[in-house]
Amino acid sequence: MKYVDAGYLIALSVLFVYAVSLMVRRRRLERAVRASGHGATPTGSGSPAGGPEHRGGGGA
């Protein structure tokens, strides 16, 4: 079972650490954006289902 246990342990712990690091990064950036006065996006999380918000390929 040692290979099986190692497989589950590595896969799940890497995914957990990655998910937590993403959440921490997002929180930090949201704070930085709020501090710079840009405010939150009107579509809530601004995630993919919000759809293309900028046509023409111009700036960010």
Next chain:
Amino acid sequence: MRAGVVRAVGAAAAVSIAATVWLGLWVTPPDQTQGNLVRLLYIHPAIAFVALYLAGGTAAAASLLYLWRRTRSLFWDRLAAASVEIAALFSALTLVTGSLWGRPTWGVWWTWDARLTSTALLLVLLLGYMALRRVPADPEVRAKRCAVAALIATVDVPIVHFSVDWWQTLHQGGTVLNPELDAHIHGSMAWTFLLGFVAMALLFVYLVAVRYRIELLTDRLGGEELEVSLAERRAEGEAPPGERPVAGEAPPADRRVSLSDARPGGPGQPDPATAGSPS
């Protein structure tokens, strides 16, 4: 996607992963030939499925939509960037979990088998995309070159998929995604196998939503820095030759401008409503 929906998807992913682990490690029986090693197959193919088809497919589709003039939007660029990072992570986990299964089954941690080699190549190409994305450039230029890089990387996805059919490989052929789409898995093992795919797909949706948000916020902060730099350059251009600051030196205090000063209509800028023709 609303923050509440993202949180709900994240919670559903956590619950389904916990259920897969419980069923995979404690409920399902050992396999007749593989013994307990079959338990690794409740996560390994599901992780590979996300890396190749969900994340890889999303990255390819988003990059194509960015390159197509009619649908060009930085939305697709950010979505591709988010998907590529997740594809790279899941590709690495595919190789690690596969290696842990291969050592007791084949007797080796690694072999230059077509499926393994093409998957490792995919990981290298995805890492190349991530390195290319860090090269400083205008957002449009970066998006265009990254879209091309993503398409080059994802050409490897069908090669990985068909490698077991095109070449004689040590890696087994498709169990579920075989040419006949005829899976020979029984009872609780089949349900656990399927649940693993659902769990990893939900996790992908959650991760891509959070990663996309990070990309959006980073662009926003980066854009502000760019505006500040432009304001500084404009101020330098307006200063009389003797007063122009040398590169690396701060301009005199009375020539420093704020971001609002550099905007049309701001102090030191012609008002677009009243400014006359340059000639």
